[in-house]
Amino acid sequence: MADGQPRRRTVDGAPDGGKPLDRVWVAVDTGGTFTDVVAWGADGLRTLKLPSTPDDPSRAILDGLARIAPDATRLVLLHGSTVATNALLEGRGAAVTLITNRGFEDVLAIGRQNRPQLYALVGHRPPPLVPAERRLGIAGRLAADATELEPLDESELADLAARVRATGAESVAVCLLHAYADGAHEQRVGRALEPLGLPLSISSELLPEYREYERTSTTVVNASVAPVMSRYLRRLEAEAGAERVAVMGSNGGTLAVERAAREPAHTVLSGPAGGVVGALEWARRAGHPSILTFDMGGTSTDVSLCPGRPLHTREFEIDGRPVALPVLDIHTVGAGGGSIARVDPGGALRVGPESAGAVPGPICYGRGGTEVTVTDAHLWLGRIPADAFLGGEGGLDRAAVEGPLRRLADGLGTSLDAAAEGVLAVADAAMERALRVISVERGYDPRDFALVAFGGAGALHAGELAGRLGCDRALIPPDPGLLSAWGILTAPLSHAVSRTLLAAADRPDTTRRVDDARAGLTPTATEALVGDGADPERIEVRCEVDARYRGQSFELRVGADEGDDWAEAFHAAHAARYGYRRDDAPVEVVTVRVTATAPGTPVVSPAPTPVDAPATRRARTVVVEGRALSAPSVWRRDLGPGHRLNGPALVLDYSATTWVPPEWRVEVDEIGVLHLRSGAEPTTL
Missing domain, CATH: 3.30.420 (Nucleotidyltransferase; domain 5)
Incomplete structure (x- = not known):
């Protein structure tokens, strides 16, 4: 290596x-x-x-x-x-003690009524992060409108630190009923616990929004990882x-x-979020702002849909535990370059979610891996040249793959080439399903989007997946294997704040309440960003609301800046997502959100160098559908704007290899983005 x-x-x-x-x-x-x-x-x-x-x-x-x-x-x-x-995921979080209202200590264990395994007679849920003996109830109660129904008990507060110390807590989560309406009770509990010197996670500071189970779960998750982080x-x-x-x-x-x-x-979605930001920025520069992002790394594949902007969601879980903070709407499947192939007891080929990871890694890396991975299959079929890995610095061992691949092929009763192609086909099927989840299942036609492929392995699968989805083209940005890091480098500074309102649009004071909430939240968001080092003159503020029809349990997010008709925007968003709108039904605004952003690192991306001489092409042998085909390979650094190459072909780069399938072509635009499109045209190399 x-x-x-x-x-x-x-x-x-x-x-x-x-x-x-x-x-x-x-x-x-x-x-x-x-x-x-x-x-x-x-x-x-x-x-x-x-x-x-x-x-x-x-x-x-x-x-x-x-x-x-x-x-x-x-x-x-x-x-x-x-x-x-x-x-x-690995159960290495801190020992958390939860402080909540007396009588509500078991909210984490009760959760919601949804069944995680629909057809199991007895469903399985992960155990609560806080066991019963570390869930402490105290007196005090607020109503949903912040009216105090029962005061806190001063003598109980005085003894609370000792009770928490006795539980062996390493971190404390405080989540009281309706604290989103008024955090005063939680603040007093927090002050009573300060002598402990332990990390405190207070729900009204972290997530001042309604839904007690999700708010409690999020606060406990935060408390669990706060000491480690x-x-x-x-x-x-x-x-x-x-x-x-x-x-x-x-x-x-x-x-x-x-x-x-x-x-x-x-x-919790730190790295994948950088990839979405970077992919959208390069797609905008290339003139295709509506994209499906396809980030295939070594362990998993992350996909997201961006109709000109990133989409956010609060319906996010990690290891079965809700984290209700706004995150980019990213769907993950266990299919990556290091995903391990095996034959299951029924004789079917499976790929992932187990991964060889960094240690020992794929067999061809020479670090002790013994099980065939997606990367090994690509190498065997010639789609990753052994002498071109990491720009030619890292040689891969193709011979080492033969023995494990033969065992896999024998288990399937097929040839080595067919087994390797089967591994790629199974991985492609899993990734295609993921892309359809975020597009077709949410009312979007993937043919209206460009597929942006990145990550170490994304460009190897981009052509086939774009063809299956009917996308107009696939885009491969510069340095695709490093795009998530590039996105992190260029990402804006950001601070988001929110407030739950629970008000119907047909009430005469609702518009004023939304305006008041926006006006109250904006200074909080902007001042926090200035404290992080942002230039006050360059801060932009965006307001959105989570809205729903009365009686619904879930919301859609729409713009609510000054002058926006957020109720009409919700009707339109509902029609786009679900295929109908109800103009006669009252619209409720659930939560008001304000996000302040400021520009990130002032990166000037290098323009591709014009190339006058023809790129050096080297013939390679690539197996496609059982046939050995001759495919030219070129280094991406030798390509310039306007260059075109028909498949089958390989474009080699330091961070990733791009595979151009037969009947496809790759074109280089003026900013250095590779465009994969169906159909051959005259080569310009």
């Missing part, structure tokens, strides 16, 4: 009127297999891809910083972190030597490190 040396792409001229940059911005996306690093400074854009260190993610990050910015005197570190997510970020902050550290948030914007440590639940 290569030791991972930075790649540099220079830019003619520096931003800000030609003034040299006096600092270096570095974005790091920690994945299951690779850690991707992108740096922007006076000498242009540098990129680096190196193996992840799952036992301690910070080791790969610090190694990457030392390689990509060894001489930086002023360093800004932007990080897409999986620490909070992995802590939850805080230790990790403090260590990273100290050892990185950066003047500022920020973390990518799940909503598509970056958070100051202080807030990420205090409210780590905002980072």
Whole structure:
């Protein structure tokens, strides 16, 4: 394997009127297999891809910083972190004690009435993060309109810290009924617990919205990972030597490190969010703002639909536990380059969700892997040239794949080539289903969108998936295997705040209440962003509302800036999503949301260098549908605007390989984006 040396792409001229940059911005996306690093400074854009260190993610990050910015005197570190997510999935969260109203201690165990396994006689739910002995009820009660029905008991508050200490708590979650309407009771409980010196997660600060189960679950999730995330970020902050550290948030914007440590639940989709931001930015530059994002990494594939803008949702769960904070609407399946293929007891071929990860990794990496993965199948079929991995630095071992692939083929009763193609077909089917979930199942026709493929393996599957979906084209941005890190680098600063209203549009005071909520939330969001270092003159504010028809249980989000008719916007959104609208039904505004954003890192992306001489082409052998075909391979750096190449063909790059299937072509546009389209045309190389 290569030791991972930075790649540099220079830019003619520096931003800000030609003034040299006096600092270096570095974005790091920690994945299951690779850690991707992108740096922007006076000498242009540098990129680096190196193996992840799952036992301690910070080791790969610090190694990457030392390689990509060894001489930086002023360093800004932007990080897409999986620490909070992995802590939850692996059960490594802190011991949490929950403080709630007496009589409501079991809300986490009761949850909702939906059945996680529809056809199981006895459904299974993950155990609550807080066991019964650490769920403490106290006196005090507010009504939904913030009226105090029962006061807090002062003597009980005085003894509360001792009760919590006796539970062995490492972190505390406070979630009282209707605290979204008034957080005064929760604040008093928080002050009573301050002598403990433990991390406190208070629901009215983290998520002041109604739905007690989701708010409690979110607050407990935050409390569970807060100590782990805080230790990790403090260590990273100290050892990185950066003047500022920020973390990518799940909503598509970056958070100051202080807030990420205090409210780590905002980072559960940190890395994938960076990919969506980066994909949408490149698609806009290429003239295709309506896209399906397709991020295929080493462990999983993340897909999202962006009809000109990212879509958000609050219906998000991690390991079966709701996290009701606004996140980008991303759907994940366990199909990645490291996904392991096997034959199940019924003789069917399965691929994933188990992954070889970074250690031991696919067989061809030579780190001890013994089971065939998607990457091994690509290598065997010739779609990843063994001598071109990581720009030619990392040689892959094709011979090592033969024995395990033969065992897999024998289990299927087929040839080695057919088994390898079967692995890819099964992975494609899983990813196609995921793309249809976020498009067809939500009322969108995928033929109206361009597929933007990225991640280390995305460009290998883009053509086939675009064809199956009927997309007009697939786009491959520059450095596709590093796009999530690039998106983190360019993501805006962001701070979102919300307030539950629960008011019907036909009431005479509802418009005023929405306006008042917007006016009250806007200073909170903007002041927080200024505190994170944003320029007040460049902050933009957007207001939205979650609305529904009276009697419905779920909401749709629509714009509600000053002058917007949010009720009519909801009718239109409902018709688009569900196929009908009810003009005679009252519309209820549930929650008002205000999001303040400011521009991120001032990156100037290098334009592709015009290429006068024909690109050097090397013939490769690629297996397609059982036939060995000759396919030219070219390095992406040798392609210039206007170049066109018919498939079957391979476009090689440092961070990813693009596979152009037969009957497809690849074209290079003026900003260096590859366009995969169906149908052959005269080659211009």
